[in-house]
Amino acid sequence: MYPLAVRATERLARVLTVFPHAGGRLGPPRHVVNDVAAFARLPGVEMRHVAPSVSGHHVLPSSDGPPVSEFTAHAAYELPPVYLLTIDSGSVLGVDAAVIGPHDTFFAGVANRVTTHRASYPALRRLWRPSARRVSGRVVVIATAYADFYYHWLTEALARCWVLGDELGDADAVVAPASKPFQAESLDRLGVRRDQILAPGPGAYYQADRLIVPSLVGNMTQVRREAIRFVRRLFDVPDGARVGDGGRRLYVSRQDDDRRRIRNEDEVLEVLGALGFEVLHPGRHSIADQARLFSEAELVVGPHGGGLTNVLFCPTGATVVELFAPDNLRACFWTLASNARLSYHYLVGRRSTSDGWLPSLWSDIDVDCDELARVLDPWG
DSSP states (O other), X not given: OOOHHHHHHHHHHHHHTTOEETTEEESSOSEEEOOHHHHHTSTTEEEEEEEOOEEEEXXXXXXXXXXXXXXXXXXXXXXXXXXXXXXXXXXXXXXXXXXXXXXXXXXXXXXXXXXXXXXXXXXXXXXXXXXXXXXXXXXEEOOOTTTTSHHHIIIIITTHHHHHGGGTTTOSEXXXXXXXXXXXXXXXXXTOOGGGEEOOOTTOXXXXXXXXXXXXXXOSSOBOHHXXXXXXXXXXXXXXXXXXXXXEEEEEOOTTSSSSOBTTHHHHHHHHHTTTOEEEOGGGSOHHHHHHHXXXXXXXXXXXXXXXXXXXXXXXXXXXXXXXXXXXXXXXXXXXXXXXXXXXXXEEOSOBOOOXXXXXXXXXXXXXXXXXXXXXXXXX
């Protein structure tokens, strides 16, 4: 449930759509469309199909305990077709790069939100929009919600470039965040010049002669295999490599972060050190360096967090062991490992540090080292 103030702001913003204002417009976009076929019927919008829908089923990870609802809920999946939109005089608004088409219509189909409640979309809570900055030529949209987080950047924002194909090379400008080192590194790899970048932000409002909008490649929990292969190739990781003897063993630490850390990491490192693990602090390395290290890994252990996104660079057959707090089990790295054809295991910590006011997503983890040693016994 959204806080009362958020819902009240969204309702007030909806009322303001009837009041035009010189130099801009009061309130959010006047219309909302979620269905791409309906949006493509608007004047000045073209849609090109890129890939068909895909469905499948992930094998549930083995566990001695009862089934975990988070995993069973995402075991079966169906992802919609992938497409590319071209919008004459299309606009991009705000920090989430909300796409607005003809008749002031917000296209929620690429808004990348957990729910479809109107209050979840920042564009629909706006009480005021500035005058749009006109951008000539072809403008491509890469930015998504949460693109400042490593997982969302690699699997959602950057993955949209697979959908774009040659369109990216023909772009005059690109709507993408570039303030984080991993964003700037990725854009450099893609050949996007700094002077082409239009940064999303609370006050950003761009109107393009032609706006090029790639669909999302999955959802927040499911990533298409084609997108994984695209990201691997971008960072020089070959397809088809299989885990071999003498591979690296990596422990992905979160001690540089302020949440979801391992409380007893010294004890964990004693167990892992005896098994030949290297300690990796992902934020201290470039994506290219992380890609190289994970491409050589046979075994990866780490707490739930963005650093585990790098398992998409692992060779086929590598093993991932994810560590969770009891109140924060998430399926995204399990499904990512499954689509990357890896073996996945998980271990739930003994207790959580969530004290009632901190979100469970932030909970630190206390690892049962005897249980960890048991899980890793096959590699002893």
